[in-house]
Amino acid sequence: DQQVKQNSPSLSVQEGRISILNCDYTNSMFDYFLWYKKYPAEGPTFLISISSIKDKNEDGRFTVFLNKSAKHLSLHIVPSQPGDSAVYFCAASASRGTTSGTYKYIFGTGTRLKVLA
Amino acid sequence: NAGVTQTPKFRILKIGQSMTLQCTQDMNHNYMYWYRQDPGMGLKLIYYSVGAGITDKGEVPNGYNVSRSTTEDFPLRLELAAPSQTSVYFCASSQQARAFFGQGTRLTVV
Numbered sequence: 001d002q003q004v005k006q007n008s009p010s011l012s013v014q015e016g017r018i019s020i021l022n023c024d025y026t027n028s029m030f031d032y033f034l035w036y037k038k039y040p041a042e043g044p045t046f047l048i049s050i051s052s053i054k055d056k057n058e059d060g061r062f063t064v065f066l067n068k069s070a071k072h073l074s075l076h077i078v079p080s081q082p083g084d085s086a087v088y089f090c091a092a093s094a095s096r097g098t099t100s101g102t103y104k105y106i107f108g109t110g111t112r113l114k115v116l117a
Numbered sequence: 118n119a120g121v122t123q124t125p126k127f128r129i130l131k132i133g134q135s136m137t138l139q140c141t142q143d144m145n146h147n148y149m150y151w152y153r154q155d156p157g158m159g160l161k162l163i164y165y166s167v168g169a170g171i172t173d174k175g176e177v178p179n180g181y182n183v184s185r186s187t188t189e190d191f192p193l194r195l196e197l198a199a200p201s202q203t204s205v206y207f208c209a210s211s212q213q214a215r216a217f218f219g220q221g222t223r224l225t226v227v
Contacts, residue, residue, distance in 0.1 A: 004159070032214050043121070043207050043218030044160070089159060093214065104175065105150070106218060107159040 003027045004092050009046035013117050019077040021111050023090030026071065030092040034105070035064060037074050038087045047088070048075070080115045087112050119143050123208050123219035130198040130226045138193040138222050140208030148211045149191040150175075151183065153204040154221075160207060166191055198226045 005024045015020045023033075031052040036044035050057040050064045050073065057064050063076045077084055090108040118134045147168045152160040152175075152190065162175030164184040178204060182194040191210075195202060204227045209216040 006159075009157075034214065034216075036218075041221075043209075043220050045218070046215050049214055091160075093215075102164060104164070104165060105160075107152070108177070109157070109159040 003030075004090055004106050004108040006088075006090055006111050008111050009109070010112040011116070012114045012116060013080045015082055016079045018074075019075075019080045019084065019113055019115070021075040021088050021090075021113065023073045023075075023108055024071060025073075025092050027092070027094065027106075028071070028095035030106075031095055032090045032093045033064070033066060033073050034093075035062075036089045036091060036107075037084075038089060038110070044089060055090075077113075080113075082115045082117050085113055086114045120133055121208055121210050121217050121219040121224050123206075125222060126220065127223050128225070129197075130224065132198060132200065132226060134198050135194070135196050136198070136224075138192045138195075138208075138224070140193070140219060141189050142191075142208075142210040142217070143189065144210060144212070144217065145188060146210035146217075147188070148213045148216075149185065150209040150211075150216065151181070151191070151193045152207045152209065154207065155175065155204050163193065163206075195224075200226050202226050 034049040035047040038044040048062045066073045087110045089110045091105040131194040142176045150165045151163040158175045161177045206222045208219045
């Protein structure tokens, strides 16, 4: 049972255009969402996050949108750069009702983004 | 500024052998995690810990054991290696929501 789904295994975008990566979740207890970026032979690195009390969070070229009613979030990268080429993972956690501060991250399968120069 | 350090980076094991994957963090984080990533798949949570002396199972704990005797260290033990445990293993730590990951250990069981 995949609680966090990234249905697009790959995405190619021209340099300078917008990249939109999508993520769907099924567990209504999830209340915190994160995006990680992963280069080959490296561990994932944190990119941006959003709490369920918000519907948008922005950090430079990266914006995450959360639609709780649809259980959907998306990551927008504008403008896309060749250095953004990597695998992007969506992750979710449910901190409500757990040991205070416990974050069990459930990851999606990832989307490989290729930004073409 | 080391962050999360995993050793070894690569290892080949024979079926039935045992080994311990080491993980240490220098950020004084309470929470630590072990994930595995299979080809084309996301990261699956094996075990996690909310503090020294406290561990709990994640999504895929079978075939693994952990211990957390100190805040810094969270080793993952494979007792009887099986080909299904061929994967890349990532250790992570966090204090709140944002987790920091190690570089990974690529394990092959033959």
